[in-house]
Amino acid sequence: MDFFVDENDRVDGIEKVTGKAKYFAEFKLPGLTYGVLVPSTITKGKITAIDIKAAKNAPGVLDVLSHLNKPSAAGYEAGGGSPMKIFYTDEVFFNGQPVALVVADTFERATYAATLVKVSYEKAAFNTDFKKSIADASVAKKQGQPPYVRGVADAYKTAEVKVEQTYEMPVETHNPMELHGIIADWRTNDQVTVYAKTQGVKAAQATIANVFKIPQENIQVKSEFVGGGFGMALRTWPLEIATIMASKQVKRPVKLVITRDQMFTMVGNRPAAYQKIGLGATKDGKITGITHTAFGQTSTYENFTEGVVTMSKFMYASENVNTNYYVVPLDMSVPIWMRGPGEATGAFALESAIDEMAHALDMDPLEFRIKNDPETDPMKNIPFSSKNIKEAYKLGAEKIGWNNRKNKPGSITEGPWKIGYGVSIGVFNASRGRATVKGILNANGSLILQSATSDIGPGTGTGMVLIASRLMNIPVEKITFELGDSSLPPAPSQGGSTTLSTVGTAVNDVCVSLKATIAELAANANMSTTSNFVEVLKKNNLPMIEVTKQSQANQQGKEYSMYSFSIHFVQVKVHNLTGVVKVSKIVSVGDSGKIISPKTARSQMVGGAVGGIGMALTEEALLDNRYGKYVNNNFADYHVPVHADVPEIDVIFIDKPDYIVNPMGAKGMGEIALIGFAGAVANAVFNATGKRIRSLPITPDKVLEG
Template identity: 40%
Template structure:
């Protein structure tokens, strides 16, 4: 068919759901209600390891309005069937209220259900639990490893021995929690053996499949609804125990139940980015060409599940290194299971690799950008495959020019502004560009408006808006005439909302369905003797602003409305599908981050003064939303580098700073001038619509850029995140 005019895609449109959000009309999980709704509150364990010896619920049950208190002593056992589609970590997920074992501090051990939230909270505090406690193991630095995951190419040990320059470095990153604005919440209701949940989730059909497996139900007996997600960053990619407990409580009291985790409970009731210890050895010749790199990584996980990030790919493919070995060991601890967090694995690996590259550049007396250019591969060193696109050379050039990198004096502590030491740094990032099978449904109504559906999610990147733009152009309608619906398991299933997969995958399915429907409408018109388009070749017809017309004869045409009215139809419908072609290419998104910091020479305080990100991410559907993602990724990187650190008391496994007063996240006063540049172009090897995905890669490389800038400012190399004032004194 003739290519469609592109009026919406590429335009910096405001979010189509913006008014709903700013006026409070957007309904998040906890905003849903149901007749007879009651409230549940989780009781958490007060020890980090051991067994429950007694539970006294007498005082709680005596409160007026308390309906039940479920514990391992009276809760029914659930089937917890297998769910391979949920992609949970190896091991066995936590079975709620099944036995007397306590596996980590804050483990849910009871749930109180009452007619009001206040009563449920009060009753939860009245539940008395006694334990036989044991000392938990929660310290990554002292615990034993699991069997490693390994990778090897070439002889790294031999190459290191013969290298002109060798460095051996160890970096550490703190555990981080997501701290999204919306807490995890579930409203659960049973109707004749069928379960409906209004759930905070990034993966509608994954949540549906998990709840069906846990309760032993067919999937079509579970409905999951989640039209809005108030931030998640990976934390809502699976069902956590509170979702199961809400559904269990609703079944037991035979009433709808709402369960919302407190801010404190989010620190141990859901996942987090695990802490890492990352050892790097690298060797190069005298000109800075890398000859070998070795990576030894240790990461925390729970004892009942083995969580694994994509920690390996950065060290394998970012640079042209002939000899590489990797040894990755998870460390089982008495903690809850970690999960994905923005730029999962890559953000951690890039901190170590890109800090090490900066250290090598200093050792060799090379500019950090030049060192990276000298090690830029022509093909993926891991697979030997050609890159779909890899335009890092352009990213370096445009970023250095826009940032003013050439003005930099490479000597540390060479630039001051009063009491402030000024430093600049940069780092590279990459993230795999994935796309997976996705479905969508499209309906064009007789009034010339369209409804497009897919059971994806929108946790903030703008899925509603981006899919509306793609659909509008594919149908030839104005954006105002298209409504995109998501967040309901009764809709066609796409991929989970994460991994920068949504736009490439769901967007391609939406485009396919809309193109099919447009083709059906064109076919109707050119075969209809009463249509102005009768007899025209279908490939010569385009659609814009709801009007079908001949490409070279714009005056000859008609609207969707007139076509459907004349044909006696009240609608046209089509199903869209996207199945990745599996082309033989290495597909990644790329970033280069430049940063400037100021460090107080006497106090060690670090302030970020400016930051620039340059991105190779294929086609940008909406530049305004892309900027929102890029700025958000940079802000998250500021948190990772300078502020965020989950503190655990290793005596009992308690998280000490489980609140937003003591767990520090960036606020407006911490954020400087942030800018983003996107290379123009498309990548049709990743997905039909040419987009590679943006949301993850904008976070990867930010923390090392800041760490490298701190070194340039102070001459002090800090190899542990976050970089705090005491480390610089």
């Protein structure tokens, strides 16, 4: 079959849909064995004994690893490694913590033998109750990030009009379709190859090097295709270290794929948060004070903080702003960034409060936002590199039909349904780091680009190929971008919407350099400087030329404030009698510089909106605090949105280049696709019903009782 590759398509789309793309668990190594973890059944305490006799005698079992036989890990022996050193502690920090690993010749035998491992514990009192802990003085809450004050603290209290409210965010889990895990294969006593699911092959390599005290170059991390990460694959978890230990011990490759319920405890989560917002404004709608205090869940054994209060510092023009961020340590597994990370949590609170203020002032919330939109960054007192949100507001409002909205809640009815409109803004740092890209330009007309970055789904390879294609004037099908292998030139992990900017800049630099070299070679050979590179290489008798470039972090951070922005507009229908909320229209506007790859960019925004529906309406990991255990740890009960929950999504891009951020003029959009979305839904629910739901997710019971 002849596949036609349009420049808008994903470069690896055909591989993905035909099954040719190989994900970590699909590598069939000779002599492969299978690991299955034994999770703790208590929430806190000590392991007093582990009886492995029955498991070891079970058919096909090669070994059982635990802290009792301390598998070799020189870094751990030397005292290094992360706070929870797997198999180097008898302490239990959370329910579901891996305490042993069974290795057998088949997955089924390992699964069975894992049930035969009998662990005895000495239980200790524990606390997993986030909400209760906010108020409980005996729970140590400490400042998670430096407090921030601009102007007068708590100025909202003396404002003409004030809003003072609290907002709640439950634990969410990333839960991509692809389960987490790894295959580890020691080639020699100090050389290991891992087939991983990671957002950072170089970061994984560094972690493994630290734990096993072997040189980084002895470790090869392969992770070309990732079936969704959303942040959970930004670190190398204890379960991955355990598998590498096991492979060393049994001297065979070991594969570990965790179960869906283990996805709730072993690979992080979006932490629960409790936020207080105080907003003050003049009667004519000028914001005079913003106070944002957040409490974020963390673990007792390792600290985690995120940017929950960041946006409140610069999003709106207010002379007086103060923020605080406290962490609440609980006997739960340590959280990790989840798409949009803390900013998404913070935006829900801030953008709900902004809507509440607009209502208190009897102003259109869009007009209120525009009125308080700062021309320059009020936190840093420097201009924005680019910001087109007034235009974004206008385009989005037109598309959703904002003029159909009535300012008085509950004004529009359609049978048993109440109709409402909501808007919210999202913002995230448009930062740029350092990455290295190698380019190989071949006389056969092809260009190969290499960098140890990852593609967890946004279409990184596609974006890079399009950048090179435009700069070099080479058709996309002649360009290959190789990624997801630690032996390639180094690049940072894929997170924080930085890959396109960071790696793309290096691709840009490589292309600029290659073009200069070709022009030089053409001149040397007395050819026109616009000659085709294939002819130039042939004329110079060169089979190929190779260039490696390292891009640098943005140097203009002191002169310009750089952010990506999104505006989310939603229309919701709320059932009068049952409380069911349906998102009936979505318009997401991205103000993220030049759009490099329209199709995958749109997919990013659509994915963010779908995740936003989950955050707004359905997702919540529920804990029974009597046991410290999740009770809905499966896909039937932890509700990610289904197709029927998702309406047609309109995506609009401002598509104006920002050359201060990078030479392509493009900013990241992975986070802004989600940030703010839940606030837009909550605001629309209020507009539809007059009910303000300040606790996510907005389930039918909350609407009914609200």
